[in-house]
Amino acid sequence: MADVKENEPDMPNGGEKEETQSSENTMNQTIYVNNLNEKPSKKKLTEQLYSLFSPYGSILEIVAAKRQKMRGQAFIVFKDITSASNALREMNGFEFLGRPMSIQYAKSKSDAVSKLDGTYIEKKRERENDQDKKKAKKQQTKKPSTTAKPKAASTANAQAAPLQPREAPPNKILFVENLPEQCEEMMLNMLFSQFPGFQGISMTTAKKGVAFVEFDDDSKSAVAMTHLQGFKVTPEKPMVISFAAQ
């Protein structure tokens, strides 16, 4: 297994420029994307977003609406929060259909998620009014017993955490990310073709720094993955390898 040091002190500055943090929202498995091109139809846009974001993990749902208030925006509901985190990190500011996407965590939980939790309420009949609760139950100690979701022990860590391979069932196709922009198919070929069962590379035209590598079967791809995981093409960019999503 990979030894990961979780407690090493972070360097205050990695030389990265800190731009205005657009996402001060708390972590959410749903990401809110805006500044999208408003020309394509809702269906078309949703399709594009699916193919763009599915490499980061299973997508439960994509919600986009056509109303004036909602156009140019979309909600990508991931199955895992780490997928959302990775997608946000990687794709924020990425130029999509001629415009740089802006991505934040969604402010609230998606219905698709609530339905899986069992906490879904049919209509917006129930508004949580804190006023009422405070007045009625002043001294009541609220004890989350049943459906208490495990609160992230460190809420701030995940967003600052470096890109990590995502969890996915074995697949003969590997998803490689965090590649430097100057990385070309040729050099990936040289790296991966040394492992048995290598079939080929396919770089997505949509996004640089990402590639798919295919092997004969998932045992062969697993070998290559363990050997090349974290391999640094350049000192700043260790490649992150996962099994491709179905």
Added chain:
DNA sequence: AGCACA
């Protein structure tokens, strides 16, 4: 700019 889902 703009945080929804019936």
